[in-house]
Amino acid sequence: MTDSHYHTRIEHDSLGPVEVPEHALYGAQTQRAVDNFPLSGLTLPRGFIRALGLIKGACAQVNGDRQRLAPSLVAAIVAAADQVAAGEYDDQFPVDVFQTGSGTSSNMNANEVIAALASASLPEAVHPNDQVNMGQSSNDVIPSCIHLAAALGVQERLLPNLAHLIRTLENRLPELGTVVKTGRTHLMDALPVTFAQEMGGWMNQLLQCRERLRAVMPRLQALAIGGTAVGTGVNAPAGMARQVCERLSARTGLSLRVAENPFAALSSQDTAVELSGQLKVLAVALIKICNDLRWSGSGPLAGLAEVRLPALQPGSSIMPGKVNPVIPEALIMVGYQVIGNDTAITLAGQSGNFQLNVALPLVAHNLLQSIDLLANGVLLLANKVIVGLTVNAQHAAATLALNPMLLTALNERIGYAQGAAIAKQAYAEGRPVLEVAAQQTDLSRDELEQLLDPLQLTRRAPFRPEE
Numbered sequence: 001m002t003d004s005h006y007h008t009r010i011e012h013d014s015l016g017p018v019e020v021p022e023h024a025l026y027g028a029q030t031q032r033a034v035d036n037f038p039l040s041g042l043t044l045p046r047g048f049i050r051a052l053g054l055i056k057g058a059c060a061q062v063n064g065d066r067q068r069l070a071p072s073l074v075a076a077i078v079a080a081a082d083q084v085a086a087g088e089y090d091d092q093f094p095v096d097v098f099q100t101g102s103g104t105s106s107n108m109n110a111n112e113v114i115a116a117l118a119s120a121s122l123p124e125a126v127h128p129n130d131q132v133n134m135g136q137s138s139n140d141v142i143p144s145c146i147h148l149a150a151a152l153g154v155q156e157r158l159l160p161n162l163a164h165l166i167r168t169l170e171n172r173l174p175e176l177g178t179v180v181k182t183g184r185t186h187l188m189d190a191l192p193v194t195f196a197q198e199m200g201g202w203m204n205q206l207l208q209c210r211e212r213l214r215a216v217m218p219r220l221q222a223l224a225i226g227g228t229a230v231g232t233g234v235n236a237p238a239g240m241a242r243q244v245c246e247r248l249s250a251r252t253g254l255s256l257r258v259a260e261n262p263f264a265a266l267s268s269q270d271t272a273v274e275l276s277g278q279l280k281v282l283a284v285a286l287i288k289i290c291n292d293l294r295w296s297g298s299g300p301l302a303g304l305a306e307v308r309l310p311a312l313q314p315g316s317s318i319m320p321g322k323v324n325p326v327i328p329e330a331l332i333m334v335g336y337q338v339i340g341n342d343t344a345i346t347l348a349g350q351s352g353n354f355q356l357n358v359a360l361p362l363v364a365h366n367l368l369q370s371i372d373l374l375a376n377g378v379l380l381l382a383n384k385v386i387v388g389l390t391v392n393a394q395h396a397a398a399t400l401a402l403n404p405m406l407l408t409a410l411n412e413r414i415g416y417a418q419g420a421a422i423a424k425q426a427y428a429e430g431r432p433v434l435e436v437a438a439q440q441t442d443l444s445r446d447e448l449e450q451l452l453d454p455l456q457l458t459r460r461a462p463f464r465p466e467e
Helices: 028-036 046-065 071-085 104-119 128-132 138-176 195-220 240-252 262-267 270-296 326-349 360-386 393-401 404-414 416-429 433-440 445-451 454-458
Strands: 008-013 016-021 180-185 188-194
Touching: 008 028, 016 028, 028 104, 046 071, 046 104, 046 138, 046 240, 046 360, 071 104, 071 128, 104 128, 104 138, 138 195, 138 240, 138 262, 138 270, 138 360, 180 195, 180 393, 180 454, 188 195, 188 404, 188 454, 195 270, 270 326, 270 360, 326 360, 404 416, 404 433, 404 445, 404 454, 416 433, 433 445
Parallel strands: none
Antiparallel strands: 008 016, 180 188
């Protein structure tokens, strides 16, 4: 075949010559990684490549400020790094996630691509190690990229989308504050609650998740940059890391700072493990909410049928008219994936040996995937489910009237034993508990109607989200 993809050129590194695709912007070290790690076909995500470009550009600017690089060279490197950060050359980052544990291959991938792009605008070639990587090591760049990419993902997408879901739930509460349904414990009938109280419980879970995510942000915005190879900062001049963080803060709007202890920042991924744990909490909350939605919408004839979820697509290739809760099901799978990612990140966090963690690409991939999945998922849940959800109030009221658990409200007047007897009779005869209680007690019907009013029973709670 004559396709140019199969034409190669010869590049050299410290190990010797390497054949590289003719038009690839990367060089020998990237190609060696492509050849060495044909494992998954997964490459590091967009957010990580963006962070790499941002860090490379900021380092070049600081090296220029310190007159370590000529102004023309700084301009060329920064322009190239900005293109990388913007996603214009994502196809030039082919290295597998499962690579050398420090992420050196991906750091060199960025160095080589940026060097090639910068060289195109200069009379002399730009060196990927000596100039693009000046004052840096893979060992401080890659941990810094993980923190920067994750912080940007949380700040720019996950927190705003989560806030949107919370507002969407909050907007539904006033209309549902007096609509009563059967509460359930152990999946069995229990005392009544309003739909607003149930939905308010979901909202509070999400509010707490948001607070947890906000709490980890200060630690996430501490970067390992400046530690270079082992934390001692060799080849990084004093103050360089602080200036890089200032440049990155101005560019991103984050409050970035140099990590308090470079040895901890290089050798551990404790903050990534912490963030992943908070993402897992959000995943667990979403699974709970989505299962409630699935159960509530089950039917429409043989299930609970208390709510109707928006019909988004046909639910069966064989059963006409079937509609399924597809968004809740998708979100539950997202939750499972995030929980699995957290397990892998937890194990990866234990891979710090002496001065370096050696599972960094896995941490980057899983952490950013979890952030993206949850950011997309909460938006879908708000816009495709919660906004269009309708309540079958008439059906909920009819089943509630038959609920023997309403008799709990009579315990102080007639005792538990008589209440249990009335409940059994009402259930066996399929009659409203009010009718049976009127026959079996000395209480007046007016008093029974007041005591057994489902809405009044819900108003004894200390927290009513509809108020």
